[in-house]
Amino acid sequence: MVRENPSGVSPKHSLTRRALRLAILRIGLVSLSAGGISYYVNSTSIEREVTGQLLLSTEQSLQRESLPFQEIKELQQNFLNEFAETLARPGTKATLVDDFQQIFYRHEDGSYTQRPQLFEGQPLADGRRFARMSATYAPDVVPDDDVKARFALSYLLSHKYGSSTKGRLFNFYGVVPEKGFPIYQDADIAKVFTYSGPEALKLETYEFYARGFGTLGNDTLFTRMYWDFSNNAWMTTIATADVADASGKHQILACVDVLLDQLMNRIAKPAMQGAYSSLFIADGEGTLIYHPSAMEQVKSSAGEASIRSLKLTQDYPLLEVASVLPPGQAQIVQTQDNIVAMGLIPGTPWVLAVHYPRSLMTPAIFDNLFIVVVLGLLTLLVEVFILRSILQKQVAIPLFRLIQATRRLGVGNERPYLERLPTRSPDEIGELARAFAKMAERVQDAQAHLELKVQDRTAELEEANRQLYELSTIDGLTGIANRRRFDEALISEWRRGVRADTVLSLMLIDVDHFKRYNDHYGHQAGDDCLRSVARTLKDHALRAGDLAARYGGEEFVLITTTGVGRALDHAQAVCLAMESLALPHAMSPFGVVTVSIGLAVMPFTQEGAVSDLLKQADQALYSAKARGRNQVVLAGPW
Structure with a gap:
């Protein structure tokens, strides 16, 4: 049986077949165009996303890795300041020369080391202990009293700072230019270094010594990394000298040896999967500290291998950027094979570079391209069937409404446009509308949830920043404000x-005979004593603008905004309150712990500066001590 063709049109030339042929042609053209556009968009988008993540993670690493070096530089500067202040005190040199005689022992070759058993913790005659402290002094310069005083003071301060940072820093030592240094560490250098034979110590050949004492300034320097066979680890030395005198001579060099193993381990594991990191010095040559494929060459060259010497040509573009990098800020450098985020670690001469291979992006680009092409083909094939089976009215209007809803999706939180969708239609368009409505609800809910989450994260970050600021302005021992917070306040x-034309008063407070207290009762009792003083001062910081802070060592300060009469009464009340605590002090003529207070009051109607107020308070404190301690002395013409 033959079916009739009422249209009289040959099946070969039917509208259906022509529409299908045109649709197939369009499918091919659209798929090719969509594929090309998708490839470009996807590659650009993925590269932008990778770049953003690289910048963020690298800058976070820069800030994290800078923290220990900032601490070291601050500790070294505090060491130098305390060294200079101690030497400047009247009568201190004679005491230090006496300390030198107690602590050090002269050998037959003219060199000096600490006395036997001091390193193991045996006390001196006055009860002081210096466990883990050793020292060596070159025999080619006979020490006079000045050298003895400086060497003894370096020994005392190296023990103070080294023991206070135990567990955080590998060691701490102060070097005198006469080629001697005491050091706080686990190994006794008196048993390691000698001044004769092929292994004789020649301190002047060490990079930190030559560079530290070879310049007039006091900028902190980092030596090239070196392999320490005694510790089987990579190390670098961070050194800061005092300011040279008029003759160009330094008195002291504060040093810390830093183990680099933990830093290398962290750098070896960048946050982005598939990436790798390198670390080098911004010296034009790119002297390597860490590179995953060159550590054997670095070790065999004693730390002198560099990007140029190893001809790592793929990293040459990094050297051009390294010299102009701002500290703590990452920049993107495009190389042939990698996207590199690099930045200068603040406070160091080191450049951190995180390399992301471009090859890692290729699978994702082609996966997205495949999905786009397949979706395009499926969509256009569905369109072919729609042309044959669905009327314009049943498709065009609902699709137009869906398009409008799609464009408005995610714009604002109102959803009235969803009500116009043909969700009650029983056909595929209705199903699509219902599915879209559910998806739109989820998108809106997800957007609202994301906004809340962003707000929560922002609040958490602000709180973390606040806590970090508080930690950086609180003295770790006493729990009150530290020197930094005092300077700011x-x-x-x-x-x-100055703006309000009021009066500012400053108390400079010193614990009387505190060194004797420490020597007699021990450092733990001394710390407890300082905490008691801090609590007393905090209890007397009565007004909103008052601030009690630890100024340094056993010195404290109290800022108030009261006039002369009330400030003097206030200072005397503090002095009396401290004595009333009745903390036993067998080594004090008062029998209890007391304080001396230098009070300075300055109205802002007279000319002056902050340094004048501090200087007056310091002079008044000196007078209070000279008059017998346990009293208040008011500075100035009052």
Whole structure:
């Protein structure tokens, strides 16, 4: 039986077949165009995303890795300041020369080391202990009293700073230019270094010594990394010298040896999967500290291998950027094979580079391209069937509404446009509308949830920043404000006083005979004593603008905004309150722990500066000590 063709049109030339042929042609053209556009968009988008993640993770690493070096530089500067202040005190040199005689022992070759058993913790005659402290002094310069005083003071301060940072720093030592240094560490250098034979110690050949004492300034320097066979680890030395005198001579060099193993381990595991990191010095040659494929060459060259010497040509573009990098800020460098985020670790001459191979992006680009092409083909094939089976009215209007809804999806939180969708239609368009409505609800809910999550994360970050600021301004021993917080508050109160034309008073407070207290009762009792003083001062910081802070060692400060009469009463009340605590002090003529207070009051109607107020308070404190301690002395013409 033959079916009739009422249209009279040959099946070969039917509208259906022509529409199908045109649709197939369009499918091919659209798929090719969509594939090309998708490839470009996807590659650009993925590269942008990778670049953003690289920048963020690298800058976070730069800030994280800078923290220990900032601490070291601050400790070294505190060491140098305390060294200079101690030497400047009247009568200190004679005491230090006496300490030198107690601590050090002269050998037959003219060199000096610490006395036997001191390193193991045996006390001196006065009860002081210096466990883990050793020292060596070259025999080619006979020490006079000045050298003895400086060497003894370096020994005392190296023990103080080294023991306080035990567990955080590998060691701490102060070097005198006469080629001697005491050091706080686990190994006794007195048993390691000698001054004769092929292994004789020649301190002047060490990089930190030559560079530290070879310049007039006091900028912190980092030596090239070196392999320490005694510790079987990579190390670098961070050194800061004091300011040279008029003759160009330094008195002391504060040093810390830093183990690099943990830093290398962290660098070896960048946050982005598939990436790798390198670390080098911004010296034009790119002297390597860490590179995953060159550590054997670095070790065999004693730390002198560099990007140029190893001809790592793929990293040459990094050297051009390294010299102009701002500290702590990452920049992107495009190389032939990698996308590299690099930045200078703040406070160091080191450049951290995180390399992301471009080859890692290729699978994702082609996966997205495949999905786009397949979806395009499927969509256009569905369109072919729609042309044959669905009327314009049943398709065009609902699709138009879906398009409008799609464009408005995610714009604002109102959803009235969903009500116009043909969700009640029983056909595929209705199903699509219902599915879209559910998806739109989820998108809106997800967007709202994301906004709340962003707000929560922002609040958490602000709280973390606040806590970090508080930690950086609180003295770790006493729990009150530290020197940094005091400096900020003093300048702030000074400026406010200038604007308001008020009076600012400053108490400089020193615990009487505290060294004797420490020597007699021990450092733990000394710490407890300082905490008691801090609590007393905090209890007397009565007004909103008052601030009690630890100034350094056994010295404290108290800022108030009261006039002369009330400030003097306030200072005397502090002095009396401290004595009333009745903390036993067998080595004090008062029998209890007392304080001496230097009080300075400055109205802002007279000319002056913050340094003048500090200087007056310091002079008043000196007078209080000279008059017998346990009293308040008011500075100035009052």
